[in-house]
Amino acid sequence: xxxxxxxxxxxxxxxxxxxxxxxxxxxxxxxxxxxxxxxxxxxxxxxxxxxxxxxxxxxxxxxxxxxxxxxxxxxxxxxxxxxxxxxxxxxxxxxxxxxxxxxxxxxx
DNA sequence: TTGCTGACTTGGC
DNA sequence: AGCCAAGCCAGCA
Numbered sequence: 001x002x003x004x005x006x007x008x009x010x011x012x013x014x015x016x017x018x019x020x021x022x023x024x025x026x027x028x029x030x031x032x033x034x035x036x037x038x039x040x041x042x043x044x045x046x047x048x049x050x051x052x053x054x055x056x057x058x059x060x061x062x063x064x065x066x067x068x069x070x071x072x073x074x075x076x077x078x079x080x081x082x083x084x085x086x087x088x089x090x091x092x093x094x095x096x097x098x099x100x101x102x103x104x105x106x107x108x
Numbered sequence: 109t110t111g112c113t114g115a116c117t118t119g120g121c
Numbered sequence: 122a123g124c125c126a127a128g129c130c131a132g133c134a
Contacts, residue, residue: 007131008130009130009131026116026117027115027117028118036130037129038116038117038130039116039117039129039131040118041113041114041115041128041129041131042114042116042129042131042132043130044115045113045130046130047115048114048115048132049132056115059115062118063116063117066115068114068116069115070115111133112132112133113131113132113134114130114131114133117127117128117129119125119126120125120126
């Protein structure tokens with residue numbers, strides 16, 4: 001009955017679903033926003049065993065690189081992000097500093 | 109039921 | 122500069 005009723009996975013699930021087009025988020029951010037900044041791994045687990053309908057391709061690691069174990073390979077994720085309007089500085093690296101998105105920035 | 113792995117992050121050497 | 126180890130929580134076997 002309270003906001004704490006939301007589970008970790010549910011919280012991450014909602015956040016990923018709210019990522020706008022042309023923006024990306026890091027696992028650490030999703031984890032921190034979900035309540036545990038060190039639970040970045042859990043976000044990945046949720047991504048694999050969570051809702052496949054969410055834009056997990058917009059979820060990247062803090063290194064500015066793509067996620068690991070992505071279905072099809074990082075090249076697929078890169079192609080998806082490029083289709084969203086994201087530009088890559090390297091073969092598999094993106095400008096995380098410019099493409100990173102925060103839920104509080106959604107109105108800023 | 110318990111145990112282990114896992115789509116990561118950060119700090120220390 | 123790059124590499125190693127520890128920590129977190131949830132889902133599957």
